[in-house]
Amino acid sequence: MHIHEILIPITLFCSIAAVALMFIVGRHKERMYMIERGVSAQIFEQAAKRSVYNSLKYALLMIGFAIGLLLGELLRLKAQMEPPVAYFSMILLWGGLSLLLFYILQRYLMAQDAHKEAAFQEA
Incomplete structure (x- = not known):
């Protein structure tokens, strides 16, 4: 060795x-x-809140990659495409769609959190 x-x-x-x-x-x-x-310590709270959504982002991204890989295999078998083109196109397409879905979900969840905080502060 x-x-x-x-x-x-x-x-x-x-x-x-x-x-x-x-x-x-x-x-x-x-x-x-x-x-x-x-x-203000509020900066640290905002960072912690963002880290909660990171798990969701990575989960959706991995799901998107898995769907892309499966559909790339189907595309390779059924459409007789070259393997790199079929795999990379589907992985990138579904990975991008999963990140878009994350963006939409994050905006919705953050709006709900802001609404709950406002209701809590009023009470």
């Missing part, structure tokens, strides 16, 4: 860990600076 067969995976995982650590430390420093300056 050559040394580069060992060093490449070690370097890869160390690099990923370093980037993740830098992200976490940087975010912590940024938040501490904002707290020192007296910035």
